[in-house]
Amino acid sequence: MRVLIRADASLRIGFGHVMRCLTLADALRDNGCEVLFACAAEPGNALQLIADRGFSTCALPGGDLRQSAEAPLPWAADIAALWAALDGAGTFDWCIVDHYGLGADWQRAVRARARQVMVIDDLANRDHDADLLLDQNLTASNRAYAGRLPAPCQSLLGTRFALLRPEFFGGPIELAGEARRVVVSFGGVDPTKETLKAMEALQGLPALEVDFVAGAANPAWDELVSRCEGQPNWRLHRHLNDFAELLRRADLCIGAGGATSWERAVLGIPTLCIALAENQRPNAEALAEAGAHLYLGESSAVTAADLRAAVQVLAGNLGLRRSLAARSRALVDGMGVGRVLCALLAPALTLRPASLADARLLFEGRNAESVRQASLSREPVSWEGHLHWLEGVLASERRWLLVAELADGPVGVLRYDRLESRPDTAEVSIYLLPGRAGVGWGHHLLAAGEKALRAHWPDLGVVEAQVRPDNAASLALFARAGYQQEHCLFRRPLPGENP
Structure with a gap:
C-alpha cells in the first residue's frame, strides 16, 4: 500500500503535525506500506528529520505568509506545487493530510492521485472531503464536526486514538513521595520562550533535578545554555533520542498543551500545562476539567512566579500527583496507533479458506490465553484433538473456516457452521490472533466475512453467534455489528433476505 502524507513544520507552527504523522508513518512502514512525505520548505522545516527517519520526501515551495496557522492556504497553488513535486511518483492508496490551512x-x-483521503484535525472549523477523520483530542465530538464531513466519512474521535510511539508503552511510572526530578519540554520550537520562563521559575530550588528539553530551533538557545551554567542539577538537552525514558524517571513535568499531552498521560506523569497557542487552550482546559493535569493558562498570562508556586505545591502533594496520574492514564491507553492503523488497513484485509497448512497457526491461536478465556469452552485443546477437528471441518460442506490476513501476516479466524435444524442459518465463531486484539479488527473481520458469506452460501438468511455472558468485548462487538441480542444469543439477518 502506498501512502502520501501532507504536513508542514516551521519555526512559526512548530513540529507537532509532522511528529504525529511520523509516528503513524513508522507504524505504516512496519505493516509493509510505502510512505512519502510532502512538506513546504519553510524556515525550520522537518524535511531532514523525516529523511533521517528513512522516509522519502518531496519539498514544496515555502513562502507561507498567513497571519495565522489556521488561515486557509491557497489550495489550488498548493495542489499544483504538489503535482510538480510528485512528477513520476504515481498514485497512492491513501493521502493523509495534517494541515490547518487545507480543507475540502x-x-x-x-x-x-489518491484513492482515499484521511484528515487529521483538532479544530473542527472547516469542511472536509475525507473518507477518514482523526481528532485525538478530548474535546473531539461528532457534534463538533456536524455538517463538515461527507456522509460516508468514518470518524476516529477522542483520546482512544492518540498517536503514541511504542516507547511510551510499558505501564505507568512509580511516583516518589516527594518530587525530586522535573522534566521541562515545550516542543521543538517554543516560540514564546516558555523554557526560559521555567528556568527563571526553578532557579533557587536546589532540591530539584531538572531536565530541560529544547529543540534545535528554540529561539532562545544561547540564553538557555547561559542560564544552565553554574546549575549542577540542571541538564539541557538539544538532541534527545529517548524522551520516553526521560519522562519515566520524572516526578512531574512542565509542558505545553499539544501532542505531548498524550505522552505524559499514558505514563501517568503529573503535569503543569501551559498553552502555547489558542488552538491548544480547549484541549488543555478539558484535560484539567477531567483531572488529568493542572492547567495554568495561556503563556501570555503565566508568569515565572506563578509557575514556581505551582511547582512547589505539586511537588509536595503526593495525593494530588497520584490523582492526576490515575486520571490521565484512564484517558489514554496507548493503543491509538493500532486503532488508526486498523481503519487505514481495513480495505486491504483479505479472507482465504483455511487448509491443513494452517494447523499450527490455528492451534496456537485457539489455545492463546486471551482466546480461551473468551471461548464457550475454556479448556486447552490438544494437538491430536485439534488435527482431528480441523480435518473434519475442512471435509464438511456445512462448515467454512477462513483466515483473515494483511500484508504483515494473519489477523484472525472466522468459522461459519450451517445449522442442520435451520438450514437458512449459520453460526459464526471469531477470534483474533495474539497482538491483534483491542484495536477494532473484530468488526472488520465480521464485515468481510458477511460479504464473503453471501457469495459462498447465497441462500443463507441469518447469522447467529453464541457469546459468554462475561465476555464484554464480544457482546459489544456483535451489538456494534448490528446483531439482535436475545440474552447471550445474537442474530443478524443478512441484507436482502428475510429470516
Whole structure:
C-alpha cells in the first residue's frame, strides 16, 4: 500500500503535525506500506528529520505568509506545487493530510492521485472531503464536526486514538513521595520562550533535578545554555533520542498543551500545562476539567512566579500527583496507533479458506490465553484433538473456516457452521490472533466475512453467534455489528433476505 502524507513544520507552527504523522508513518512502514512525505520548505522545516527517519520526501515551495496557522492556504497553488513535486511518483492508496490551512477543496483535488483521503484535525472549523477523520483530542465530538464531513466519512474521535510511539508503552511510572526530578519540554520550537520562563521559575530550588528539553530551533538557545551554567542539577538537552525514558524517571513535568499531552498521560506523569497557542487552550482546559493535569493558562498570562508556586505545591502533594496520574492514564491507553492503523488497513484485509497448512497457526491461536478465556469452552485443546477437528471441518460442506490476513501476516479466524435444524442459518465463531486484539479488527473481520458469506452460501438468511455472558468485548462487538441480542444469543439477518 502506498501512502502520501501532507504536513508542514516551521519555526512559526512548530513540529507537532509532522511528529504525529511520523509516528503513524513508522507504524505504516512496519505493516509493509510505502510512505512519502510532502512538506513546504519553510524556515525550520522537518524535511531532514523525516529523511533521517528513512522516509522519502518531496519539498514544496515555502513562502507561507498567513497571519495565522489556521488561515486557509491557497489550495489550488498548493495542489499544483504538489503535482510538480510528485512528477513520476504515481498514485497512492491513501493521502493523509495534517494541515490547518487545507480543507475540502484541497482534499477533493488530491483524489486525482489518491484513492482515499484521511484528515487529521483538532479544530473542527472547516469542511472536509475525507473518507477518514482523526481528532485525538478530548474535546473531539461528532457534534463538533456536524455538517463538515461527507456522509460516508468514518470518524476516529477522542483520546482512544492518540498517536503514541511504542516507547511510551510499558505501564505507568512509580511516583516518589516527594518530587525530586522535573522534566521541562515545550516542543521543538517554543516560540514564546516558555523554557526560559521555567528556568527563571526553578532557579533557587536546589532540591530539584531538572531536565530541560529544547529543540534545535528554540529561539532562545544561547540564553538557555547561559542560564544552565553554574546549575549542577540542571541538564539541557538539544538532541534527545529517548524522551520516553526521560519522562519515566520524572516526578512531574512542565509542558505545553499539544501532542505531548498524550505522552505524559499514558505514563501517568503529573503535569503543569501551559498553552502555547489558542488552538491548544480547549484541549488543555478539558484535560484539567477531567483531572488529568493542572492547567495554568495561556503563556501570555503565566508568569515565572506563578509557575514556581505551582511547582512547589505539586511537588509536595503526593495525593494530588497520584490523582492526576490515575486520571490521565484512564484517558489514554496507548493503543491509538493500532486503532488508526486498523481503519487505514481495513480495505486491504483479505479472507482465504483455511487448509491443513494452517494447523499450527490455528492451534496456537485457539489455545492463546486471551482466546480461551473468551471461548464457550475454556479448556486447552490438544494437538491430536485439534488435527482431528480441523480435518473434519475442512471435509464438511456445512462448515467454512477462513483466515483473515494483511500484508504483515494473519489477523484472525472466522468459522461459519450451517445449522442442520435451520438450514437458512449459520453460526459464526471469531477470534483474533495474539497482538491483534483491542484495536477494532473484530468488526472488520465480521464485515468481510458477511460479504464473503453471501457469495459462498447465497441462500443463507441469518447469522447467529453464541457469546459468554462475561465476555464484554464480544457482546459489544456483535451489538456494534448490528446483531439482535436475545440474552447471550445474537442474530443478524443478512441484507436482502428475510429470516
